[in-house]
Amino acid sequence: EAAVTQSPRNKVTVTxxxxxxxxRQTNSHNYMYWYRQDTGHGLRLIHYSYGAGNLQIxxxxxxxxxxxxxxxxxxxxxxxxxxxxxxxxxxxSRTGRSTxxxxxxxxxxxxx
Amino acid sequence: GExxxxxxxxxxxxxxxxxxxxxxxxDPNSYYFFWYKQEPxxxxxxxxxxFSSTEINEGQGFTVLLNxxxxxxxxxxxxAHPGDSAAYFCAVTASSGSWQLIFGSGTQLTxxx
Numbered sequence: 001e002a003a004v005t006q007s008p009r010n011k012v013t014v015t016x017x018x019x020x021x022x023x024r025q026t027n028s029h030n031y032m033y034w035y036r037q038d039t040g041h042g043l044r045l046i047h048y049s050y051g052a053g054n055l056q057i058x059x060x061x062x063x064x065x066x067x068x069x070x071x072x073x074x075x076x077x078x079x080x081x082x083x084x085x086x087x088x089x090x091x092x093s094r095t096g097r098s099t100x101x102x103x104x105x106x107x108x109x110x111x112x
Numbered sequence: 113g114e115x116x117x118x119x120x121x122x123x124x125x126x127x128x129x130x131x132x133x134x135x136x137x138x139d140p141n142s143y144y145f146f147w148y149k150q151e152p153x154x155x156x157x158x159x160x161x162x163f164s165s166t167e168i169n170e171g172q173g174f175t176v177l178l179n180x181x182x183x184x185x186x187x188x189x190x191x192a193h194p195g196d197s198a199a200y201f202c203a204v205t206a207s208s209g210s211w212q213l214i215f216g217s218g219t220q221l222t223x224x225x
Contacts, residue, residue, distance in 0.1 A: 033213075040121070042201055042215035043156075058212070059113075090155065099144050099205070101213060103155045 003027065006091050006104035013081050013111055021076040021107050023091030030096040032074040034058070034066060036087040037106075043090060049074055081111045114139040116204050118216025126224050131189040133219045135202035138183065144205040145178060145185050146213070151198045159187075159200075192223045 004025045013019050023032065030051050035043040045058030047066035055066055063085060065077040074093075078085055091104040118135045125131045144163060148156040160176050162169050162185075169176045173196070177186040185202050202216040 035215075040217055042116075042118070042217040043203075043213075044215070045212055048212070099161060100158065105155045 004091055004093050004102050004104035006089075006107050008107060009105065010108045011110070013078075013109070015082060015111055017078075017081045017111070019078040019081050019109065021078075021089055021091075021109070023074045023076075023104060024072050025074075025091075025093040025102070026072060027093060027095070027102070028071065029093035029102075030071075031094045032068065033092040033101070034064075034074065034076045035090045035092065036060065036085075037090060038087050046076065046089075078109075081109075083111045085109065086111045114142060114204060114214045116202060116214050116216045118202055118219060120219060121217065122220045122222075124222045124224065125192050127193055128191050131192045131196070131221055131223070133187045133200055133202075133221075135185045135204075135216045136183055137185065137204045137214075139204070140180075140183060142183075142204045145176075146203040147176060147185075147187050148201045148203060149198050150201065150218075156201065189221070192221075194223045194225055197221055197223045 007022045033048040034046040037043045044060045046064050047058050048056050049068040052068055052071050067075045089107045092101045094101045115138045116135055146161045147159040149159050150156050160171050162178050167178050175188045189196055200219045203213045
């Protein structure tokens with residue numbers, strides 16, 4: 001079973017704070033994704049990547065940066081956190097040959 | 113771009129009854145379709161994936177229907193039990209080369225004993 005590990009699992013920060021969410025997959029998957037989940041919206045794509053050094057903009061990218069440092073690691077950066085970014089964040093990955101997407105357990109971020 | 117509408121947002125049924133959830137999508141070229149289950153505090157678990165060439169898929173205790181003409185994807189949980197209580201999400205792949213998953217807004221299902 002493919003594994004996607006997110007850290008931290010919970011994070012509280014203040015408005016204007018700097019936050020980094022981490023995601024690691026050890027499945028040699030090419031594609032990695034960051035989603036946010038909010039009530040009434042399902043999951044919305046923030047950023048995604050085809051591989052190390054590659055970054056693509058998703059549907060709700062404003063206020064977020066991302067970096068794919070290696071095949072395994074994908075980071076989501078909030079440089080000036082705002083209360084509107086309080087959400088549950090999921091990382092996911094998949095190979096280039098499969099349609100199946102594997103999700104991490106999520107990071108709950110609260111911006112006060 | 114692709115838009116996915118899911119109904120109902122909340123659904124409450126008695127144990128043994130059926131629970132029916134529907135998604136409509138806008139892109140006629142969408143090709144892959146998914147149903148996910150999310151239990152409280154947990155990640156998303158893939159229930160089933162279907163392709164545009166299939167119309168009916170049966171799993172353990174549920175049936176997925178795909179109507180390409182109406183651009184409608186449905187999940188029917190037959191004889192629901194309390195363990196089925198969870199949030200359910202449909203997802204559709206965009207037809208563009210980026211292969212993004214576009215999710216419905218979810219259905220919170222409660223199965224009462």
